[in-house]
Structures are given as C-alpha cells and as structure tokens.
Amino acid sequence: xxxxxxxxxxxxxxxxxxxxxxxLAESCTGGLIASYLTDVPGSSEYFLGSVxxxxxxxxxxxxxxxxxxxxxxxxxxxxxxRELARNARAKFGADIAIGITGIMGPGGAxxxxxxxxxxxxxxxxDAERCRKFVFTDERLENKASAARAALEMLxxxxxxxx
Numbered sequence: 001x002x003x004x005x006x007x008x009x010x011x012x013x014x015x016x017x018x019x020x021x022x023x024l025a026e027s028c029t030g031g032l033i034a035s036y037l038t039d040v041p042g043s044s045e046y047f048l049g050s051v052x053x054x055x056x057x058x059x060x061x062x063x064x065x066x067x068x069x070x071x072x073x074x075x076x077x078x079x080x081x082r083e084l085a086r087n088a089r090a091k092f093g094a095d096i097a098i099g100i101t102g103i104m105g106p107g108g109a110x111x112x113x114x115x116x117x118x119x120x121x122x123x124x125x126d127a128e129r130c131r132k133f134v135f136t137d138e139r140l141e142n143k144a145s146a147a148r149a150a151l152e153m154l155x156x157x158x159x160x161x162x
Contacts, residue, residue: 005151020095021095022037022096022097023097034052080119081099096123104142115142118135118149
C-alpha cells in the first residue's frame with residue numbers, strides 16, 4: 001500500500017490554518033510535487049494547480065519566462081527558478097508559489113552545472129527565496145529528493161507564519 005507524503009499533510013494543514021493558496025511551476029520534478037500534494041484529501045481547498053513546463057518553449061509560453069533570461073542563464077539557474085515561482089503565483093492568483101528546475105540525469109550536466117543541480121524558489125507577497133541543491137547521479141532519486149526539498153522549503157516558510 002502506498003503512503004501519503006507526510007510533508008504534504010503538514011503543508012496542507014498549515015495552508016488551511018493560514019487560509020493560503022499554493023501554485024507550482026515544475027520542470028525537473030515533472031509534476032511530482034503536485035502529485036504529493038493532491039494525494040491529500042481536500043487539497044483542492046488550498047492547492048490551485050501546477051504547470052509542468054519542461055522545455056524552454058513551455059517555460060516561455062506558459063509561464064512568461066523571457067527567452068533572453070533562458071539563453072543568458074540556462075533553464076537550470078536561480079534567475080529562472082525565481083521567474084517560474086513569481087509567474088506561477090501571478091498566473092494562478094495564488095498566495096504562494098514554488099518554482100523548481102534542475103538536471104535530473106543521466107545527461108544534461110556540464111562542467112559548471114553538475115548532475116543533480118536543482119534550484120527551488122518560493123515566491124509570496126512577503127517573501128522571495130531560492131535555494132540551490134546538488135543531489136545524486138540517479139534520476140528518480142533526484143526527482144524525489146527535489147520534490148521533498150521543495151515541500152520542506154514550503155513547510156519552513158509556513159511554519160514561520162504560524
């Protein structure tokens with residue numbers, strides 16, 4: 001039997017208590033964060049939705065990430081993660097949004113951007129933050145680690161508001 005992600009339950013409780021809504025812009029996690037959140041019954045009370053924008057074209061068209069920002073910094077960068085979060089919050093009209101982008105593997109790494117490199121940004125009216133992580137060289141482990149790191153970042157933010 002599959003188990004609910006404990007962080008998703010905690011986050012749901014905190015969002016309900018604070019009457020806050022959440023949106024996501026996921027790239028490297030491919031919707032895994034949204035899946036964790038929507039496994040929790042009643043998540044439609046606080047979770048507005050997610051855009052899985054994997055390709056440059058999707059990031060540009062669906063989330064208004066400027067092409068020059070993608071070309072200058074690459075999709076896996078702090079500026080792009082921040083733009084994903086900011087624009088997801090605006091598009092959905094959410095109180096809080098998470099933007100995530102990374103290199104899950106096995107390919108895509110460069111000398112300056114290693115395998116497992118991930119940027120997670122949070123955007124809210126009273127906070128903007130971004131964290132850099134470098135996970136392993138195993139694709140599915142990286143996706144799960146990145147999704148959980150995003151949930152933990154969100155939990156920390158919400159706990160400060162409680």
